[in-house]
Amino acid sequence: RAKGAGRGRCAVFDEEMREQAMRILDLEADLRRAINGDAFIAYYQPIVRLDDHGLIGHEALLRWRHEKRGLLLPREFIGLGEDSGLIEEADWILYGRVVTELARGGDGYISVNVSPRHFRSGDFADRLLRMIDEAGADPRRLRIEITEVALLDDVPRALRMLRNLRNHGVLAQLDDFGTGFSALSYLHRFPIECLKIDQSFVAGLVGESRPESVAVVRAIQALAGTLGIHTIGEGVETEAQRTALRELGCTYGQGYLFGHPGEHIRSAASIAEGYRSGLLESDAVAAFA
Ligand code: C2E
Ligand code: MG
Ligand code: MG
Numbered sequence: 699r700a701k702g703a704g705r706g707r708c709a710v711f712d713e714e715m716r717e718q719a720m721r722i723l724d725l726e727a728d729l730r731r732a733i734n735g736d737a738f739i740a741y742y743q744p745i746v747r748l749d750d751h752g753l754i755g756h757e758a759l760l761r762w763r764h765e766k767r768g769l770l771l772p773r774e775f776i777g778l779g780e781d782s783g784l785i786e787e788a789d790w791i792l793y794g795r796v797v798t799e800l801a802r803g804g805d806g807y808i809s810v811n812v813s814p815r816h817f818r819s820g821d822f823a824d825r826l827l828r829m830i831d832e833a834g835a836d837p838r839r840l841r842i843e844i845t846e847v848a849l850l851d852d853v854p855r856a857l858r859m860l861r862n863l864r865n866h867g868v869l870a871q872l873d874d875f876g877t878g879f880s881a882l883s884y885l886h887r888f889p890i891e892c893l894k895i896d897q898s899f900v901a902g903l904v905g906e907s908r909p910e911s912v913a914v915v916r917a918i919q920a921l922a923g924t925l926g927i928h929t930i931g932e933g934v935e936t937e938a939q940r941t942a943l944r945e946l947g948c949t950y951g952q953g954y955l956f957g958h959p960g961e962h963i964r965s966a967a968s969i970a971e972g973y974r975s976g977l978l979e980s981d982a983v984a985a986f987a
């Protein structure tokens with residue numbers, strides 16, 4: 699009897715595994731098709747000065763408009779794409795959109811995320827520079843966001859790529875800073891424009907884990923100060939987080955407080971307006987609380 703029950707459980711388990719495998723295969727086939735179509739779009743999220751929410755740029759974030767499942771976020775398909783190499787192709791589609799957007803004019807920069815895999819292909823920098831050139835975009839208005847993992851994989855190669863890009867005007871930002879193993883001894887060697895403080899620490903600035911998060915942000919600020927670069931706080935959702943970041947010496951921020959990712963580049967005026975009405979709303983909520 700026990701054996702029978704065990705087999706039964708096993709059958710259920712197998713069935714679930716099979717279904718999950720099928721779902722992944724389906725999605726991968728869809729992803730392959732999407733690469734050839736128009737399904738990938740760039741969402742843009744504003745990056746602002748924390749003191750006066752003046753607009754300095756946007757981050758481009760990849761979205762996949764799936765015909766049946768709706769708008770998919772990177773976490774729903776990036777792992778899949780990274781295993782199959784498809785994410786690199788999706789990235790190039792996105793970079794193409796971004797340089798076209800830059801060539802249309804406007805001001806401020808647009809940063810794009812670069813997966814560590816790109817850093818493993820030797821011609822990433824040259825291909826990106828060629829794309830910028832062909833679109834007629836100003837390279838100084840494009841930034842790349844990379845993680846520490848991408849840097850440490852092959853330090854000499856990463857150095858070559860970043861210097862090549864920097865020499866042509868494309869600056870690099872370190873994304874999700876504080877979550878990697880922060881090889882401090884290497885950092886000063888890389889031409890890095892700024893550190894993006896991971897949103898987990900920004901979230902932690904208010905609430906129980908405040909002391910730990912404050913300590914981490916302080917350490918990041920001290921490091922940035924030594925390197926002579928600035929920081930961007932990620933995932934700023936509340937006025938309390940904005941204030942805390944400012945007090946700790948962080949200059950820039952990105953997060954729902956200033957604007958959600960959306961299909962269009964935002965204007966400085968619309969951000970200021972959105973921020974003011976957001977504050978009025980939260981004041982109203984506070985008044986009722
Ligand atoms: P990331 O580069 O750290 O991007 C920031 C993420 O935080 C975005 O998620 C953004 O929508 C989200 N976010 C922004 N403000 C807030 C906030 O106030 N609160 C909260 N809770 N979240 C906020 P998204 O778009 O889902 O992207 C997730 C990650 O996927 C990105 O993290 C990045 O690592 C990766 N990714 C996004 N676009 C691309 C791309 O084009 N290429 C590659 N290779 N990776 C990408
Ligand atoms: Mg990023
Ligand atoms: Mg980030």
Ligand code: MG
Nearest residue numbers: 874896897932
């Ligand atoms: Mg992040």
